[in-house]
Amino acid sequence: MRKVLLATCVGAVAAFAAGAATANDELTKMSQNPKDWVMPTGNYANTRYSKLDQITAANVGKLQVAWTFSTGVLRGHEGGPLIIGNMMYVHAPFPNTVYALDLANDNKIVWKYEPKQDPNVIPVMCCDTVNRGVAYGDGKIFLHQADTTLVALDAKTGKVEWTAKNGDPSKGATGTSAPMVVKDKVLIGISGGEFGVQAHMTAYDIKTGKMVWRAFSEGPDDQILVDPTKTTELGKPVGKDSSLKTWQGDQWKIGGGATWGWISYDPSLNLIYYGSGNPSTWNPKQRPGDNKWSMTIWARDPDTGMAKWVYQMTPHDEWDYDGVNEMILSDQQINGTERKLLTHFDRNGLGYTLDRATGELLVAEKYDPKVNWTSGVDMNKSSPTYGRPKVLDQYSTDKQGEDHNVKGICPAALGSKDEQPAAYSPDTQLFYVPTNHVCMDYEPFKVSYTAGQPYVGATLSMYPPPGESNMGNFIAWDGKTGKIAWSNKEQFSVWSGALATAGGVVFYGTLEGYLKAVDAKTGKELYKFKTPSGIIGNVTTYEQGGKQYVAVLSGVGGWAGIGLAAGLTDPTAGLGAVGGYAALSNYTALGGTLTVFSLPQ
Amino acid sequence: MALVASGNIVVADTAADPTAVKSENGKYLDKEGNPTFKVAPDGTVDWYTYSGYRRYHSECHVCHGPDGMGSTYAPALKDSLKTMSYADFLGVVASGRQNVSTSQENVMPSFGNNRNVVCYLDDLYVYLRARANGAVGRGRPAKHEEKTPAAQKQEDDCMADSK
Numbered sequence: 001m002r003k004v005l006l007a008t009c010v011g012a013v014a015a016f017a018a019g020a021a022t023a024n025d026e027l028t029k030m031s032q033n034p035k036d037w038v039m040p041t042g043n044y045a046n047t048r049y050s051k052l053d054q055i056t057a058a059n060v061g062k063l064q065v066a067w068t069f070s071t072g073v074l075r076g077h078e079g080g081p082l083i084i085g086n087m088m089y090v091h092a093p094f095p096n097t098v099y100a101l102d103l104a105n106d107n108k109i110v111w112k113y114e115p116k117q118d119p120n121v122i123p124v125m126c127c128d129t130v131n132r133g134v135a136y137g138d139g140k141i142f143l144h145q146a147d148t149t150l151v152a153l154d155a156k157t158g159k160v161e162w163t164a165k166n167g168d169p170s171k172g173a174t175g176t177s178a179p180m181v182v183k184d185k186v187l188i189g190i191s192g193g194e195f196g197v198q199a200h201m202t203a204y205d206i207k208t209g210k211m212v213w214r215a216f217s218e219g220p221d222d223q224i225l226v227d228p229t230k231t232t233e234l235g236k237p238v239g240k241d242s243s244l245k246t247w248q249g250d251q252w253k254i255g256g257g258a259t260w261g262w263i264s265y266d267p268s269l270n271l272i273y274y275g276s277g278n279p280s281t282w283n284p285k286q287r288p289g290d291n292k293w294s295m296t297i298w299a300r301d302p303d304t305g306m307a308k309w310v311y312q313m314t315p316h317d318e319w320d321y322d323g324v325n326e327m328i329l330s331d332q333q334i335n336g337t338e339r340k341l342l343t344h345f346d347r348n349g350l351g352y353t354l355d356r357a358t359g360e361l362l363v364a365e366k367y368d369p370k371v372n373w374t375s376g377v378d379m380n381k382s383s384p385t386y387g388r389p390k391v392l393d394q395y396s397t398d399k400q401g402e403d404h405n406v407k408g409i410c411p412a413a414l415g416s417k418d419e420q421p422a423a424y425s426p427d428t429q430l431f432y433v434p435t436n437h438v439c440m441d442y443e444p445f446k447v448s449y450t451a452g453q454p455y456v457g458a459t460l461s462m463y464p465p466p467g468e469s470n471m472g473n474f475i476a477w478d479g480k481t482g483k484i485a486w487s488n489k490e491q492f493s494v495w496s497g498a499l500a501t502a503g504g505v506v507f508y509g510t511l512e513g514y515l516k517a518v519d520a521k522t523g524k525e526l527y528k529f530k531t532p533s534g535i536i537g538n539v540t541t542y543e544q545g546g547k548q549y550v551a552v553l554s555g556v557g558g559w560a561g562i563g564l565a566a567g568l569t570d571p572t573a574g575l576g577a578v579g580g581y582a583a584l585s586n587y588t589a590l591g592g593t594l595t596v597f598s599l600p601q
Numbered sequence: 602m603a604l605v606a607s608g609n610i611v612v613a614d615t616a617a618d619p620t621a622v623k624s625e626n627g628k629y630l631d632k633e634g635n636p637t638f639k640v641a642p643d644g645t646v647d648w649y650t651y652s653g654y655r656r657y658h659s660e661c662h663v664c665h666g667p668d669g670m671g672s673t674y675a676p677a678l679k680d681s682l683k684t685m686s687y688a689d690f691l692g693v694v695a696s697g698r699q700n701v702s703t704s705q706e707n708v709m710p711s712f713g714n715n716r717n718v719v720c721y722l723d724d725l726y727v728y729l730r731a732r733a734n735g736a737v738g739r740g741r742p743a744k745h746e747e748k749t750p751a752a753q754k755q756e757d758d759c760m761a762d763s764k
Contacts, residue, residue, distance in 0.1 A: 074704065074705060075673070075674060075706075076673065076674075094706060095706070119699060119701050119706055119708045120708065120710070122706055122707075122708040123664070123697070123708050123709055123710035124710065127663055128672075128673070128674055129674070129706070194663070282659075405741065441741070443655065445655065445659070446760070447659070447717045448716045448717060448760060450714055450715050450716065450717075453710075453712070453714070453715040453717070453718075454660060454663070454715070454717070455717075456659045456660065456663075456717075457659065457717075458659055459654075459655040459656075459658040459659050460658060461658065461667060461740065461741060462667070556673055557673045557674065561672055561673035561674065562662070562663060562664070562666055562667075562672040562673070590673055
């Protein structure tokens with residue numbers, strides 16, 4: 001472990017004062033201070049909404065760059081910094097450097113942490129060496145390193161307080177996701193869905209790093225922490241061996257269901273929410289059954305890990321539609337009744353709204369009109385297929401079978417939306433969703449499993465929907481009705497997390513590198529600035545010295561950096577059309593930079 | 602040409618003439634006896650080019666990009682194969698390679714024990730050789746020769762091998 005202490009003197013920050021309060025109370029209180037950004041998702045509800053209103057729809061056009069900071073790393077930069085008092089914590093992809101900057105002292109580097117990791121973990125990371133950020137709690141900064149080491153750093157000094165090993169990279173398990181602190185526990189998921197990892201969500205003790213509980217995505221009831229009589233799906237108990245019954249033999253042991261998305265938490269219901277990813281392999285023929293509980297929305301008790309309810313969105317996945325995307329918690333009226341809602345934009349192209357207390361399914365609608373693999377979800381409560389999507393045979397890679405190339409499936413495997421988190425504004429009651437507008441051909445074939453080696457089993461090619469040249473949209477969505485309020489075309493997939501503010505402005509980044517500000521009500525573009533590289537990071541806001549700032553990491557890469565760097569081709573179009581889908585490499589190059597904006601003095 | 606390579610160093614051994622001079626059960630060979638592609642005037646590709654396209658887009662494209670075009674973190678093999686010999690190709694795929702410096706960390710794993718790769722080494726090589734020589738464009742080849750019983754048997758034997 002290498003750590004450089006660049007300063008010994010750190011300004012006293014009230015947040016670090018040791019207190020009797022649990023980390024939960026501390027964090028809940030801290031997250032209500034709009035001047036700070038204390039958790040990767042902004043708040044427990046994952047709304048990415050800030051009450052700061054100095055920057056408004058009327059003045060955002062005057063925004064300027066206030067300062068910038070290079071991370072010194074070239075790979076794809078997902079996530080965003082934390083801001084707590086005068087301190088900002090900036091993370092980077094592998095080697096997972098973390099910088100603590102003093103915002104009150106010329107953004108000076110207070111400490112830097114750079115773990116020594118075996119580079120052999122790099123190629124086990126599907127789709128670039130991204131990291132989605134650090135978490136804060138109990139005076140510590142938590143980082144999930146690529147090699148799955150969960151490390152707790154003293155927030156003042158960067159000193160390592162404890163470490164815990166969350167998985168085995170030699171078997172394909174890696175760390176990419178941001179931890180979440182809930183009460184006295186640090187929650188963390190794991191990556192490795194393309195390597196046949198039996199994925200899990202794990203809670204570690206915030207003081208010691210000792211594992212408190214671990215809940216797998218598939219396996220026996222005592223491994224997935226499900227109570228056969230009390231855990232429900234769509235109102236009914238899941239019953240005994242709910243996962244085992246849906247796999248052939250021991251396949252669940254290499255079943256995937258990765259958990260690298262964002263985590264949300266409702267303190268009043270005492271439930272955490274997250275999604276599980278695709279079942280391994282991508283060849284559906286090789287794993288008959290519903291493959292539970294991959295592709296599932298989980299509601300768990302954070303104290304014990306026990307599941308309260310589950311909902312499997314895509315039983316027996318045939319397209320790699322990971323269910324890992326964030327769960328956004330809002331309180332809104334549906335049919336005149338105030339409901340505690342959970343809204344989720346799944347990779348499969350459906351926007352779901354559920355009652356987050358009970359798991360009742362309220363809305364499931366396409367949030368990209370091009371989604372074509374399903375005719376919709378069965379919403380009839382008395383139907384035997386209630387809650388299941390109706391799959392069209394034409395786009396079923398299972399029905400068409402191995403060695404058959406199924407063409408024109410929308411969305412592509414990267415989903416109508418991937419990990420890039422949406423935002424929700426209680427002012428407009430709209431969700432702001434960064435989306436991919438990409439379709440694919442998908443051909444499954446037989447593969448063999450080797451520990452630590454990719455376990456994919458499908459060939460795919462991706463392209464924009466026929467007749468269209470934009471590969472992304474930035475949309476506003478009404479979660480109560482399942483309708484698009486407005487939609488802005490983007491040339492490339494929008495792979496940046498959105499931010500909504502009380503100033504009536506919504507921010508997001510683009511793959512070419514623009515930070516954009518749009519009107520929350522209409523979507524009208526109000527401001528754009530081209531940062532040094534493509535943006536796959538999430539937009540953050542904070543206040544320092546009486547001034548509102550907007551910050552975003554640029555640094556192109558991630559899964560977006562694979563296909564789009566080279567440009568996608570439309571096999572149905574003539575050669576002349578290829579120029580319309582020009583390569584991202586014509587617009588931007590590598591390099592991690594934090595760009596911070598504010599209004600002029 | 603030696604069939605053993607360390608995999609650590611890739612010599613800029615200008616790849617030999619790719620012209621197919623003979624066929625063994627549907628696998629075409631160049632004058633040195635190395636596997637190569639064959640594209641008919643109507644665009645029909647040999648089985649190995651087609652199979653290599655499929656295997657590439659399962660095992661390799663998540664790093665090396667679609668159609669061998671490269672990504673933000675791995676080289677474009679449509680270019681690498683212009684100078685890489687068959688032996689070096691086999692060596693790198695089997696052993697992996699590391700290129701870690703202060704400014705980049707490019708690491709390719711060893712695929713030597715991954716049957717989804719090693720059972721299709723010639724397929725991958727032939728496809729990428731065709732890409733490097735401009736014989737096959739981007740996307741899935743529209744037409745291909747049928748898989749021969751010999752190719753099927755070799756595949757079955759290799760995939761079944763350690764099961």
